[in-house]
Amino acid sequence: MYTEYIDIRTDRKNALEKAKRLILSGEVVAVPTETVYGLAANAFDEKAVAKIFVAKGRPQDNPLIVHISELSQLDGLVEEIPEKVKIMAEKFWPGPLTMIMKKSGKIPSAVSGGLDTVAIRMPKSEYARDIISFCSVPLAAPSANLSGSPSPTRAKYVMEDMNGRIPLIIDGGECEIGVESTVISFVGEKPRLLRPGGVTLEQIESVIGKIDVDNAVLNKLEQGQKAASPGMKYKHYAPKADITVVKGSLEGFCDFVKDKNCFVLCFDGEEKNFKNALSYGKIDDGQSQAKRIFDSLRELDEMGAKTVYARCPDLKGMGLAVYNRLIRSAGFNIIEVGK
Numbered sequence: 001m002y003t004e005y006i007d008i009r010t011d012r013k014n015a016l017e018k019a020k021r022l023i024l025s026g027e028v029v030a031v032p033t034e035t036v037y038g039l040a041a042n043a044f045d046e047k048a049v050a051k052i053f054v055a056k057g058r059p060q061d062n063p064l065i066v067h068i069s070e071l072s073q074l075d076g077l078v079e080e081i082p083e084k085v086k087i088m089a090e091k092f093w094p095g096p097l098t099m100i101m102k103k104s105g106k107i108p109s110a111v112s113g114g115l116d117t118v119a120i121r122m123p124k125s126e127y128a129r130d131i132i133s134f135c136s137v138p139l140a141a142p143s144a145n146l147s148g149s150p151s152p153t154r155a156k157y158v159m160e161d162m163n164g165r166i167p168l169i170i171d172g173g174e175c176e177i178g179v180e181s182t183v184i185s186f187v188g189e190k191p192r193l194l195r196p197g198g199v200t201l202e203q204i205e206s207v208i209g210k211i212d213v214d215n216a217v218l219n220k221l222e223q224g225q226k227a228a229s230p231g232m233k234y235k236h237y238a239p240k241a242d243i244t245v246v247k248g249s250l251e252g253f254c255d256f257v258k259d260k261n262c263f264v265l266c267f268d269g270e271e272k273n274f275k276n277a278l279s280y281g282k283i284d285d286g287q288s289q290a291k292r293i294f295d296s297l298r299e300l301d302e303m304g305a306k307t308v309y310a311r312c313p314d315l316k317g318m319g320l321a322v323y324n325r326l327i328r329s330a331g332f333n334i335i336e337v338g339k
């Protein structure tokens with residue numbers, strides 16, 4: 001399949017028209033959002049949704065997020081809208097927040113991975129919203145990477161993974177946030193954080209009070225353990241290189257890697273301590289790390305890195321989302337130095 005590429009920043013009308021024509025005829029189109037690029041299809045079209053799973057090589061039981069461009073679209077998609085969802089929508093939509101509710105009969109089971117719930121988000125990116133409004137249907141869209149690879153934050157990385165697999169990639173430039181949305185379930189008694197992301201736990205709790213944090217956010221699921229968020233049980237975000245996350249001080253880290261033939265993933269300004277180093281943001285700024293983390297994982301592969309030791313982010317604010325992605329990219333290979 002030939003994969004066409006259109007830059008929506010310079011060729012807007014063409015981008016919107018081609019995206020609409022393809023999506024409404026049951027095809028899959030890569031679109032920019034403020035979090036990462038998404039692989040979008042008409043959420044009501046079961047056959048189109050099936051093509052997303054094929055293009056990504058995604059396991060069928062890993063559900064997709066349904067993207068809307070206005071609140072009125074939510075009504076038909078869910079059984080009921082919990083009060084807390086209304087409060088959260090008011091505060092954080094449009095934005096990097098996904099909320100899980102009981103699904104309505106209109107959501108095909110391919111979208112929900114066979115669950116009776118559905119994940120919904122209203123993206124903030126004007127390009128994503130324009131594409132959804134122009135198509136007049138909600139779009140089911142996971143991240144636009146091959147399953148298991150780091151999520152793409154630039155169209156060139158979508159092209160790397162999806163060339164020949166989908167008919168169209170819309171370029172909207174670099175994603176503003178760089179990690180995926182925060183996923184919260186509002187189905188059980190208490191809201192539960194299933195995946196940290198662009199809206200921080202602190203921001204959420206300042207609006208609706210304490211919520212539960214799913215065990216899979218910070219820990220590896222043991223064999224046979226059920227995942228509240230099916231995506232959490234799969235190998236994820238992994239570059240070709242072998243990554244190890246190293247907790248502890250910079251001093252301890254330097255000591256640990258000094259005789260090793262390796263690459264180092266570090267914070268801005270620390271590069272001078274190492275032979276082969278790449279920085280993924282400022283040490284005290286989770287937002288800057290989020291913006292760089294997936295790119296830097298792909299850049300390490302471009303640099304030919306085989307063994308990588310990564311400095312561990314602080315878990316505060318956006319750091320929690322960065323840590324969640326980094327430990328998965330490392331296959332939960334985590335060590336501590338300098339104790």
Ligand code: AMP
Pocket residue numbers: 062063064065100112115117118119141142143180181183194195228229230231232
């Ligand atoms: P991605 O599409 O790559 O951003 O991943 C979406 C994430 O949301 C995955 O971890 C999914 O498992 C999770 N997800 C989507 N829908 C649901 C749902 N109905 N219940 C629980 N988790 C969900």
Ligand code: MG
Pocket residue numbers: 142143151
């Ligand atoms: Mg993904």
